[in-house]
Amino acid sequence: MNKVVLVGRLTKDPTLIFAQGTGNAVCKFTVAVNRRFKKEGQPETDxxxxxxxxKTGEATANYMVKGSQVGISGxxxxxxxxxxxxxxxxxEVIADEVDFLDSKGKGESSGQNNSNNANNSFDSNSDITPIDDSDIPF
Structure with a gap:
């Protein structure tokens, strides 16, 4: 069985090319993944x-930038x-699935206080209706 699952951050913006003749999208990038077992001091990264x-490659190139966290299966x-x-x-890793986990590279940083994300307030025009947890029977 040849299966790999990774979670890491992009080291630079992905590059997107289209194969000559077929026109298929090919997206390439490098992901930094911390090792599970760390020695004393700085954690080791691969x-x-x-x-x-x-289409997955096109979406990755369009929405992910340097520093974005991704989950990869391939x-x-x-x-x-x-x-x-x-x-x-x-x-190399040939990815079948790419999950966009966050967008740290798009101007957000872990130290910023983003009140919109913290409050999760709903607009009156929203299709999502909040429910009262006391109505759930379990």
Whole structure:
């Protein structure tokens, strides 16, 4: 089984290209993922290249920026190529799903007090109707 699930932050804005001939969207970015077990001092981080295809790739490129936190589900793929008569190895994550977890890179920072997010107030024109928790039988 080849399955990987990651949560991390983008190290720079994603790049989006369209494959020649087919026109399929190809989005590439690098995600920084902290290791679970840390040594004393600074936590160790891995920087993993990720590729996303199709509509998911387009959405990722359009809505995610450097610093955005993402959840990725996909598989690990390795390949080899020759460079100056030396065999080079490449390992990357091919993402099937990308979940947008937050948008820290879009001007928000964890230290700002954002009253709109904290209050979650509803407008009278909203399609969401708040309910009274005392009406729930469990």
């Amino acid at each position: 920087f993993l290249p990720v590729t996303v295809f199709g 598989s690990v793929q390795t390949s080899t190529y020759m460079k100056d008569n030396v065999k080079m190895y490449k390992t």
